[in-house]
Amino acid sequence: MFDIIPINGGITAVDGIYCDGIHCGLKTNNALDLAFIYSDTMLDVESIFTSNTFKAAPIEYFLKNTKGKQSNFVLINTKNANAMTGDRGINDVDEVLSALQAKFKNIKNPIFSSTGVIGQYLPKEKIISGFNSFNLESKNHTNAANAILTTDRFNKEIALRVDIDDLSFTIGAMAKGAGMINPSMATMLCFIATDANIPQNDMKELLNECTKTTFNAISVDGDTSTNDSVFLFTNRKSKAYNKEAFKTALEMIMKKLAIDILKDGEGSSRVVAFEVINAKNQIEATKCAKALSNSLLVKTALFGCDPNWGRIASTIGASGIFANPNTLKIYIGDVLIYECQKIHFQSEEKAAKVMQMEDFKITCDLGVGDGSFIAYGCDLGHKYIEINSDYRS
Secondary structure, three states: OOEEEEOOOHHHHOOOEEEEEEOOOOOOOOOOOEEEEEEEEEEEEEEEEOOOOOOOHHHHHHHHHOOOOOEEEEEEEOOEOOOOOHHHHHHHHHHHHHHHHHHOOOOOOOEEEEEOEOOOOOOHHHHHHHHHHOOOOOEOHHHHHHHOOOOOOOOEEEEEEEEEOOEEEEEEEEEEOOOOOOOOOOOOEEEEEEOOOOOHHHHHHHHHHHHHHOHHHEEOOOOOOOOOEEEEEEOOOOOOOOHHHHHHHHHHHHHHHHHHHHHOOOOOOOEEEEEEEEEOOHHHHHHHHHHHHHOHHHHHHHHOOOOOHHHHHHHHHHOOOOOOOOOOEEEEOOEEEEEOOEEOHHHHHHHHHHOOOOEEEEEEEOOOOOEEEEEEEEOOOHHHHHHHOOOOO
16 A cells, blocks of 8 residues: 655655756846756666657767766756757767866766757857856755746646655656647656666656656647657665555656646647547557647637537548447537437537536547547647747747
């Protein structure tokens, strides 16, 4: 048996984890734009990155130089993705991290993570100058969570304590993301720290499993970033560990942060779960649910609170899976609106009221097998176009 209790402190709720966010000149108006996470002991690291072929320079640098090694520091800048910058971008990462280690001798194998505009060279001089403001004894998790935001409207943090008999371990995390969200691991970054005595193999296994039903199950706009990254760190300061308990807590943390990203979707006003049941198999259920969460026509119908089930049916039929209109049922909330060739016109008014809610579920029962999956999406409206038509200014 185990208990999971929400606690304060974000990522710094974990013993030995420190962080802060400062202004180094990447953003205007003295806005926070550079963050760090520091551990007073070495951390084991597991990671998952974007499936985009054009991975950003910090990811390429990590895969070449840091993967498989312990680390005790993460540096995160906003406003500049350092993506599509070629060898120069990778060399800039190396120069910044070398300057960091020259200033702080106790930093080992630092990790760099970036988010922001693609196709601009890293303003490394500003970032390096920011090191003068770093206090490695700070636990200002709110500043750190704010400093990594781009178009986000709010920061995203969570911490849990897991009690197992007389022992306990803690997991804390922060994330950012609002647009360019279609992780195939969203622009999204996530950093998770724990003191659990978790084996390295379990770190890899559980991070991969929980990603499938959380960050890999959300879509704001169907675009996969060059910088998507999820990191899991442990210092093993706690003697406690239970695989089932850790997986439950990790999935809770990642689900909360993933839904926060959807709630913060650029201009979004509602979050929708797309549940596909009784598909031919789980693979086809996943494919169908993700097609629904990515559909621009479905997203705009959500924005208008329009129970246009035809767009849902059309997306299912175009998704490339086995489906049959004779066995298909579509529910908006608990309102049955299409049933095996029968159109429930009288249900549209009730369905429209459901769609005015901030969060609800659309269920598609394909009636052809036993596969199921839930993907998550949000509406798409005028604000998204406004933000992304003027993103670089």
